[in-house]
Amino acid sequence: MTPEGMGKQKPAARWAVFPFGTNGGFRWSLAIALVSVSGGLLFRVALDPVVGRALIYLTFYPAILLAAVLGGWRAGVMATVMALGIVGTFYLPRAGPETPWIASDYLGFVSFGVMGFMVSWVAGLYHRARRREAAAQANTAEREWELRLLTDSMPGLVGFIGLDLKYKYMNQRYEEWFGEKRETLLNKAVPEVVGEDAASVLRPFLQRALRGEEVRFEAFVPYRKVGPRWVDSSYVPRRSPSGEIIGIHVLVTDITERRKAEEELRLNEARLRQAVQVARFGVFEHDHLTQRITCSVEHCHLFGLPPGEPLSVEVFLERIHHEDRGHVAELIAQSHDPTGSGTFEAEHRVLMPDGRVRWVGQRAQTFFAWEGASRRPVRTLGAAVDITARKEVEQHLHAELEQRTRLQEELERLVRERTSELSASVRELEHFSHALTHDMRAPLRAMQGFSQMLQLEHADNLNEAGRDYLRRIAESASRLDHLVVDALSYSKVILEDLPLEPVDIMQLLRGMIESYPEFQEPKATIELPPELPIVHGNRAALTQCFSNLLHNAVKFVEPGRHPHVRIRSERWETGGEAWVRLNFEDNGIGINREELGRIYGMFQRLSRGYEGTGIGLALVRKAVEKMKGNVGVESEPGRGSRFWLEMRSGEM
Amino acid sequence: MIEEIISAAESRTSRPVLYVEDEENDVILVRTAMKRAGIDHPLNVVTDGRQAVDYLQAAVACGMSSSKLPCIVLLDLNLPRLSGLEVLEWVRKQHEFDAMPIVIFTSSELEADRVRARQLGADDYLVKPSDMFKLWEVLGLLRDKWIAPHCGTASPRQVASARAVS
Numbered sequence: 001m002t003p004e005g006m007g008k009q010k011p012a013a014r015w016a017v018f019p020f021g022t023n024g025g026f027r028w029s030l031a032i033a034l035v036s037v038s039g040g041l042l043f044r045v046a047l048d049p050v051v052g053r054a055l056i057y058l059t060f061y062p063a064i065l066l067a068a069v070l071g072g073w074r075a076g077v078m079a080t081v082m083a084l085g086i087v088g089t090f091y092l093p094r095a096g097p098e099t100p101w102i103a104s105d106y107l108g109f110v111s112f113g114v115m116g117f118m119v120s121w122v123a124g125l126y127h128r129a130r131r132r133e134a135a136a137q138a139n140t141a142e143r144e145w146e147l148r149l150l151t152d153s154m155p156g157l158v159g160f161i162g163l164d165l166k167y168k169y170m171n172q173r174y175e176e177w178f179g180e181k182r183e184t185l186l187n188k189a190v191p192e193v194v195g196e197d198a199a200s201v202l203r204p205f206l207q208r209a210l211r212g213e214e215v216r217f218e219a220f221v222p223y224r225k226v227g228p229r230w231v232d233s234s235y236v237p238r239r240s241p242s243g244e245i246i247g248i249h250v251l252v253t254d255i256t257e258r259r260k261a262e263e264e265l266r267l268n269e270a271r272l273r274q275a276v277q278v279a280r281f282g283v284f285e286h287d288h289l290t291q292r293i294t295c296s297v298e299h300c301h302l303f304g305l306p307p308g309e310p311l312s313v314e315v316f317l318e319r320i321h322h323e324d325r326g327h328v329a330e331l332i333a334q335s336h337d338p339t340g341s342g343t344f345e346a347e348h349r350v351l352m353p354d355g356r357v358r359w360v361g362q363r364a365q366t367f368f369a370w371e372g373a374s375r376r377p378v379r380t381l382g383a384a385v386d387i388t389a390r391k392e393v394e395q396h397l398h399a400e401l402e403q404r405t406r407l408q409e410e411l412e413r414l415v416r417e418r419t420s421e422l423s424a425s426v427r428e429l430e431h432f433s434h435a436l437t438h439d440m441r442a443p444l445r446a447m448q449g450f451s452q453m454l455q456l457e458h459a460d461n462l463n464e465a466g467r468d469y470l471r472r473i474a475e476s477a478s479r480l481d482h483l484v485v486d487a488l489s490y491s492k493v494i495l496e497d498l499p500l501e502p503v504d505i506m507q508l509l510r511g512m513i514e515s516y517p518e519f520q521e522p523k524a525t526i527e528l529p530p531e532l533p534i535v536h537g538n539r540a541a542l543t544q545c546f547s548n549l550l551h552n553a554v555k556f557v558e559p560g561r562h563p564h565v566r567i568r569s570e571r572w573e574t575g576g577e578a579w580v581r582l583n584f585e586d587n588g589i590g591i592n593r594e595e596l597g598r599i600y601g602m603f604q605r606l607s608r609g610y611e612g613t614g615i616g617l618a619l620v621r622k623a624v625e626k627m628k629g630n631v632g633v634e635s636e637p638g639r640g641s642r643f644w645l646e647m648r649s650g651e652m
Numbered sequence: 653m654i655e656e657i658i659s660a661a662e663s664r665t666s667r668p669v670l671y672v673e674d675e676e677n678d679v680i681l682v683r684t685a686m687k688r689a690g691i692d693h694p695l696n697v698v699t700d701g702r703q704a705v706d707y708l709q710a711a712v713a714c715g716m717s718s719s720k721l722p723c724i725v726l727l728d729l730n731l732p733r734l735s736g737l738e739v740l741e742w743v744r745k746q747h748e749f750d751a752m753p754i755v756i757f758t759s760s761e762l763e764a765d766r767v768r769a770r771q772l773g774a775d776d777y778l779v780k781p782s783d784m785f786k787l788w789e790v791l792g793l794l795r796d797k798w799i800a801p802h803c804g805t806a807s808p809r810q811v812a813s814a815r816a817v818s
Contacts (some may be wrong), residue, residue, distance in 0.1 A: 434762075438730060441759055445782045446677030450782035453684060481782050540763075 032071035033078035035064040041086060056091040057083075057112045060387075064116050070124030076120025084113055144367050157252035160238070165190050165206065168247060177226040195224025202233075209235035209248045218255065220622065229256040279385070286313070286364075286380035288336075302360055302384055304352045321349035321357065335366050338375035342366035347387060359391040360384050420503065426495050432627055433495075437488040444484070448478035479613070486615035489544060493623045500540040502629060502650030506532040508539070509567065524554040524563040532569050533580045536650035541623040548616040549643055553586040555612070571649065578649035590637035599633055656759035667803055668694040671720035672704045672739065673757075674731055678780065681787065682757075687753060689791040693803055696722065703733025705742055712748055723750065726794075727757040727774075737765075737772060744773035753798050 047059065060083035068076025093105045151158040151171035160169035166189050170182050177186060190206065191199035198221045199549060205215045217237040222228040224343030236249040276283060284297025294308035299308040303319045320328050328348050335344035344364040349357050364382025368375040451474040459467060509528060513519040519526050539609065554563040566585040591599055598604045600621040605614040621631045624645050635641035673679050679697055686695065711721040725783035736756065740744045743749050753775040766777050778794060781787050
């Protein structure tokens with residue numbers, strides 16, 4: 001390989017001008033022969049006036065020679081044949097065209113032919129040699145170019161240093177590292193190219209290489225321009241065929257990154273080791289080929305085994321508490337199964353040599369490799385940690401939870417019992433109230449009925465006072481009857497569940513007004529608005545409330561005044577819920593301010609002269625409160641009252 | 653003579669009203685109120701559920717056209733021995749009485765009772781008021797709705813006019 005004159009491009013084929021060769025085959029050869037012979041002929045024709053018919057073969061020898069040198073022996077042979085043809089046709093016999101051929105003619109002809117062939121052969125040899133040389137040169141040039149391409153694409157430096165320690169060859173990387181074109185760097189000495197600091201580091205290695213040693217080393221070299229880096233270098237001395245050293249091949253790889261990574265890894269490993277130590281993890285490795293487990297000091301310690309030699313699986317299993325052994329062995333087998341995920345996780349007890357029991361938590365991963373068509377386990381890596389403390393806490397919590405659950409169940413049972421007892425009592429009480437009410441009303445009916453009968457049938461037998469007494473008896477009986485009925489209603493509100501559902505107020509009120517003549521004209525005017533909302537309440541309870549409110553409204557009016565009740569509704573939203581207020585506005589006698597607060601109280605009757613038990617409004621309040629609503633009143637004596645109920649809207 | 657007319661009228665309307673009620677006072681009040689309402693049918697009273705069943709069984713034994721067989725039964729609910737609802741249930745099981753209306757006459761305003769009575773086959777449900785005048789009105793209702801159509805041809809007017817004559 002000649003280092004000089006290496007251009008960047010592929011070298012032009014220098015042999016292209018000389019010889020054309022037989023690569024064109026027959027046609028080429030023929031063409032060359034033709035051209036040569038034509039040349040020879042022309043020359044011959046030019047010579048004719050001077051030499052006549054003598055020297056007829058003269059110009060054809062050069063032609064054959066040229067043809068063979070340029071085109072190979074084939075071209076030479078063709079040229080010979082053509083020359084023979086021309087000579088034989090135009091120039092023989094020598095004596096003249098009409099004369100017969102004489103012996104010297106034949107002799108000359110044949111010997112020319114033979115000579116022609118011989119010349120073709122010899123010249124052909126030369127031609128072939130030249131062609132081979134050209135091909136070799138082309139090959140060499142090609143190889144040189146390939147090599148250049150290769151070395152330029154290599155990530156490291158590839159160079160050649162001569163005996164004078166000057167760079168004779170550099171690949172492209174040198175340009176990147178040292179920031180100058182190769183052409184300017186070539187033939188410069190090593191210190192000039194890499195920098196004095198770098199050179200001082202490299203010098204000893206270079207000296208060794210110059211003495212014939214193949215040197216391979218890693219060093220931290222402070223290169224100029226590209227900066228200090230870790231390199232892996234090899235210096236290979238090049239010898240001439242006679243054995244003398246003519247230079248050094250240089251191969252340099254930048255391993256700065258690799259070094260950094262190695263350092264990082266070392267650091268991480270150290271950190272990990274430290275962490276494992278601090279955390280008191282035990283780590284182990286199970287080699288499936290040898291069926292032995294290597295454990296770290298900590299790990300062996302956890303199992304109460306001596307650290308050091310790798311141990312068999314059985315030894316470890318022995319250490320596991322007999323109650324947990326089977327389960328753990330199964331889990332281990334599962335994790336070794338190539339069809340699974342290879343993970344192992346278990347918490348188990350370990351029986352220490354001194355009899356103590358320790359809880360250990362383990363996690364491991366088995367790695368598999370392909371063996372032919374199947375997978376088999378190769379290595380298991382795992383870690384273990386002492387979880388005795390945690391287990392104790394767990395168990396404690398578990399026990400506590402169980403106890404709490406038991407207590408809760410007990411409590412719930414008690415509550416259920418009490419509730420059913422209570423329900424039974426409530427039912428009994430209800431039943432009792434009904435029976436009592438019924439039995440109380442019978443004599444009251446009699447009292448009222450008979451005193452009325454007296455009034456009807458024996459009025460004549462009584463004086464004014466007597467009639468008055470009877471009237472009072474009847475009235476008292478009636479009052480007591482109403483009280484009994486109201487008391488029953490009130491007790492029902494207290495005792496009974498009030499299931500809540502959407503109730504159509506309008507329908508309820510309309511029905512009520514139609515059922516009672518005292519709510520209709522001419523007795524009273526009850527004004528309903530065009531629309532009333534649906535409320536979330538209990539139908540029966542609401543019926544009771546409205547009945548009480550309306551009866552009050554029409555009852556407590558100035559004597560002679562026509563009762564007028566106006567019902568209005570309002571709607572609003574608060575806290576994401578829709579509420580409804582129903583107002584019952586009357587033109588009654590009104591209520592004093594001081595007594596306003598008491599009106600919803602039990603047995604509160606604020607006006608003498610109007611019949612009432614004092615339970616009606618108390619019942620309304622109780623019922624509405626049980627439906628999760630509110631009641632209220634606004635009033636002025638002589639200017640009527642506004643009783644209102646607030647309840648949740650029943651509209652979806 | 654008036655008595656003859658009245659008894660003649662009465663004998664034409666000989667099918668009685670069976671009133672099942674244990675409260676003596678209520679019986680007197682109802683009897684009086686019925687007269688005032690112009691119901692002149694004989695009022696046969698039994699004071700407990702068992703007696704009601706016995707009475708009806710006896711009446712049937714005498715034959716369906718017996719004068720003892722009531723044309724309507726007024727039934728209270730609160731009765732000793734057999735309750736009103738039990739009597740109702742029994743009667744409606746005996747298909748001989750299918751044509752006979754049964755009207756519940758009770759002081760209970762409970763919706764549950766009303767519904768149960770309907771379910772067991774009562775034809776109507778009237779509430780016994782405490783007020784005399786109201787009782788009169790209710791019985792008038794009973795007369796017009798049930799007694800007149802089912803129990804015979806005597807109209808209140810006939811009886812009243814018979815009285816007026818005297």
